[in-house]
Amino acid sequence: MADTRWLDEGEQRTWRTFLAAVHLLEGSLDRQLRRDSGLPHAYYQALVALSEAPGGALTMTELAGRLRSSPSRLSHAAARLEEDGLIHRFKRLGDRRTTIAELTPRGLKVLREAAPGHVHEVRRVLFDSLTQEQVDQLRAISEVMLGELDPEGREPRYAGPNGAGIRD
Amino acid sequence: MADTRWLDEGEQRTWRTFLAAVHLLEGSLDRQLRRDSGLPHAYYQALVALSEAPGGALTMTELAGRLRSSPSRLSHAAARLEEDGLIHRFKRLGDRRTTIAELTPRGLKVLREAAPGHVHEVRRVLFDSLTQEQVDQLRAISEVMLGELDPEGREPRYAGPNGAGIRD
DNA sequence: AGAACACAATTGAACTCTCAAGTATTCCGG
DNA sequence: CCGGAATACTTGAGAGTTCAATTGTGTTCT
Numbered sequence: 001m002a003d004t005r006w007l008d009e010g011e012q013r014t015w016r017t018f019l020a021a022v023h024l025l026e027g028s029l030d031r032q033l034r035r036d037s038g039l040p041h042a043y044y045q046a047l048v049a050l051s052e053a054p055g056g057a058l059t060m061t062e063l064a065g066r067l068r069s070s071p072s073r074l075s076h077a078a079a080r081l082e083e084d085g086l087i088h089r090f091k092r093l094g095d096r097r098t099t100i101a102e103l104t105p106r107g108l109k110v111l112r113e114a115a116p117g118h119v120h121e122v123r124r125v126l127f128d129s130l131t132q133e134q135v136d137q138l139r140a141i142s143e144v145m146l147g148e149l150d151p152e153g154r155e156p157r158y159a160g161p162n163g164a165g166i167r168d
Numbered sequence: 169m170a171d172t173r174w175l176d177e178g179e180q181r182t183w184r185t186f187l188a189a190v191h192l193l194e195g196s197l198d199r200q201l202r203r204d205s206g207l208p209h210a211y212y213q214a215l216v217a218l219s220e221a222p223g224g225a226l227t228m229t230e231l232a233g234r235l236r237s238s239p240s241r242l243s244h245a246a247a248r249l250e251e252d253g254l255i256h257r258f259k260r261l262g263d264r265r266t267t268i269a270e271l272t273p274r275g276l277k278v279l280r281e282a283a284p285g286h287v288h289e290v291r292r293v294l295f296d297s298l299t300q301e302q303v304d305q306l307r308a309i310s311e312v313m314l315g316e317l318d319p320e321g322r323e324p325r326y327a328g329p330n331g332a333g334i335r336d
Numbered sequence: 337a338g339a340a341c342a343c344a345a346t347t348g349a350a351c352t353c354t355c356a357a358g359t360a361t362t363c364c365g366g
Numbered sequence: 367c368c369g370g371a372a373t374a375c376t377t378g379a380g381a382g383t384t385c386a387a388t389t390g391t392g393t394t395c396t
Contacts, residue, residue: 018307019213021314042353072353072356075375080352096360096361097373116172134305134308135178137305139178141305142182145294145297146185147297148293198354208382232345238385240384241384263391265343267344
């Protein structure tokens with residue numbers, strides 16, 4: 001790190017614009033979800049992940065992997081979601097260290113009601129303004145980033161064409 | 169919002185990959201900065217913005233605008249930065265409601281020491297793996313998002329080629 | 337001048353996230 | 367089958383962010 005290669009003009013513009021855009025985008029999504037459903041975006045994502053799992057249930061560790069969340073963060077989140085009755089945690093017989101988180105009917109209902117507004121917002125702030133080409137570019141770029149940041153490729157799977165879950 | 173246009177397969181993949189990448193990217197930057205400089209990324213950005221302003225000073229409102237931060241957030245941040253002696257707040261004579269935040273020598277020193285490691289990290293997680301073409305695409309995409317999210321176009325200026333500030 | 341309004345910034349409470357530790361359970365080599 | 371290592375998860379403290387409310391100051395209109 002002796003000699004630093006600073007960002008050139010173009011990189012700098014890209015970086016700052018990107019940072020600003022992402023910052024506003026996250027704020028926008030979070031505000032919409034909180035306002036309309038009382039859920040932070042991160043918690044919404046947890047419900048989505050559960051809804052897509054067979055039986056609406058996942059191990060805490062599996063769920064953390066899908067969300068790329070630390071165990072601790074997920075634990076706190078699950079505590080809150082459970083308190084609100086949106087999920088339910090229990091242990092499987094024969095395995096006393098693993099905890100299963102399961103979407104409750106109420107959680108599914110809340111998710112179903114939240115989804116349309118959320119998707120609408122995602123379209124508004126992102127897809128509505130991008131060309132099809134740009135969407136593809138963004139995917140390619142995101143995949144590169146992800147490859148760098150998550151080399152293990154933790155849970156790169158998505159619901160199939162007829163995935164049972166709630167979309168987002 | 170009667171009928172929801174869900175994300176199609178391609179959009180969904182893009183969206184989720186993007187979310188994951190951004191989430192990890194932010195975590196990575198924040199961790200690096202905190203570890204090496206004791207500064208969260210958001211606070212680092214505040215110091216950068218000040219360093220680029222003439223005299224290393226800006227109104228709280230101007231600074232908030234550049235960072236696209238709420239007044240409240242900035243106020244809390246400034247309180248912490250001031251306590252650490254990295255900035256100094258004062259009022260101009262003749263205007264008793266505006267507060268000026270000014271980078272202290274110590275703040276500038278901390279920023280100078282933090283910058284190389286941060287830029288290195290930004291390269292590592294982003295620019296090193298992207299082609300020049302992708303960098304340009306990402307800029308264009310980010311500009312579109314920003315246009316949607318910040319129509320006013322709050323402070324779209326960047327330091328010129330020889331900007332006096334610290335790069336990031 | 338005075339009232340209403342807009343603007344600049346701060347405050348405090350609630351909430352979420354992170355990090356470091358801690359508890360409990362299961363796995364595995366010798 | 368025993369003891370150390372790895373795994374699964376939780377907990378608590380500390381920090382940052384958000385929202386709503388508040389304070390104080392400038393502006394404007396009549």
